[in-house]
Amino acid sequence: MLQNLSAAVEKTCHQHRDFLRKRAEEETVTEAPEPPPMLSPPAELPRTQIIERTRHRYEDIHRLLEKRWTISAIARRLNLDRKTVRRFRDTALDELLASARERRPNGVLEPFKAYLNARFTETQGQASGTQLFLEIQGRGYRGSRQVVRKHLAALRAGTAEPVRADIPSARKITSWIMRPRETLTESQEERLLQVRLACPDITRACDLARAFADMLRHQRGYLLLEWIQQAEQDAPKPMKGFAGFLRQDLDAVTAGLTLPWSSGVVEGNVNRVKTLKRAMYGRASFELLR
Template identity: 60%
Template sequence: MQAVATFLGGRPGERLCRVLQLPTGRTHLLGLLTAPVVPERAPRVLGVDEFAFRKGWRYGTVLVDIEAARVVDVLPDRDAASFATWLREHPGAEIICRDRASAYSSAVREAVPDAQEVADRWHLLHNLSSAVEKTCHQHRSCLRKQAEADRDAEPRRIINPLPPPMLPPTKIAVRTVDRYSDIHRLLGQGHSVSEIARRLHLDRKTVRRFRDTDLDELLASARHGRPKGVLEPFTAYLTERFTDGVTSPTDLFQHERGYQGSDLPVRRYVAGLRTGTVEPARGAIPSPRKITTWIMLPRGTVKLREEEQLLNVRLTCPDIARACDLAWTFHDLLQQRRGHQLLTRIREAERDAPAPILSFAQGLCLDLDAVTAGLTLPWSSGIVEGHVNRIKTIKRAMYGRASLRLLRTRILLRS
């Protein structure tokens, strides 16, 4: 019965016991569970990570013995003070594997300053991937200009040219024009971005976007009817075929190009092209997420066609090419465990790296010892992440009804 309660919990365990003809109730089953005693000394290699009781609201901390691959303890929060107190009460940790969170790092420096901190390699790659994707977003205009230039250079007979798209009288379009004029009027009067944001009750990022973006581009994003979801990758092809004279939605839908949706989005998009109420898709370019995927995948695993597209992107935008080279260099450092070369590569990146990559490199300098250890030592937080996934399974099976004490008991008993 104790094993049933450990692996299934109260109500599911009661149902199983009923089938096995073991007379018991959920309260009795849960009363059989007792949390094991936490060892007085911490494991030599300790892993620490957060998990969510309720995502975005409340978090806890799980402590894992990396060498034994089992959970040592569960803390009710993710505060640095709680973790530091636990480290003082349970001495003995020599290596501590963690993510890039500053709370755990400050707790380690306060409680066990002699311990070796190891930054997790997956989180390093994730941070690098985010920096590469930001670079691709910032230089998307370079790719757009090149794609439009290539499209305009192709000789093509226009049978049914598109009518000039007229701005539909939508509320969001009118609001965009009014907001653009208000922001630029206040900028002309010498007001700062923060002051404009307070006056107009806007976020400062919104004010900067209206300051740095042309009105035509803002209006283009305000047009209604812009296709989303499964149709979006095919809008450039549909626009080109419509321009060539193929205006029947049925003919466009029946053309096999990998589209998995229904014909209704195609009919709506073609109707919008006829009336000019949707923005015609411009030159097809790969999305920043897709370019980032090509860059971050191990070399040799990318398909030949995707390698050609990535080469075109690199030739079009030098900043994306530089971000790609730096990402590959960092990936080689991680794969070959050449942490001793990290500082040299950071200095090289500081000379000519795009802004997001530069910010990533400077962030590594703030946590240099732990990052160097993560690129050198064999330890990582992979086992901890596996336990976090298992905690999610246990937590969701309890449907939020149980207390922290019961959740902690089941986590420790199943580790």
């Protein structure tokens, strides 16, 4: 049950990552209301591999759609999932490109861009690339000098991308929520608090998840129905789905949260047998017996 609950919490966090990102960007703008001109967003998206792949995939899918190909046929032709084909069919290209841009992995320079931008502004663009390279190298930078020079050139040309907000992943937020509070470090508690303050839905999911975990660990099954009613009333959609799943087998779940007995041993042995069967699949022959 905790695994299903964790999946619902992670899905909730994933659905609200854009909200967290926007809130972080708003706070950044509030702290620096007059950013220098060189930090403005570029006029067009950078020609990175993931953006170009997204653009070409969009063109291929819509070209086949114009030929009246079905979703399944396009998926087979392009070796894609049908859900992916539908998303490219129903979503505007600009939105897909923006999403692809957000999925780009952080480069080796990304953690140091904020410092470089601040130093560049402080020196009015007069700081040398070698000097700034040595400064961030002392702060832990392990990349090449050429990467730093390229970023400084983009700053001078006014085409540098804004520093992306440091948003924890949905899985990391979920781990902070599902773990007992006493096992979290001070920095983890602080970051989780920031996430909770930024998004009411994640806050609600966090409160419900912790209440359910506490109910499970202390065998308080008599509180289950009340928990389900609260979740169905105002919880995010994934948490409502988890509550509905529990309601379908309410008596069994209540017993599992109340009684000291568990089918975990049986389930473990079943899983072990299935693992052995998978490992032996296709190998049972006379040659193996020799």
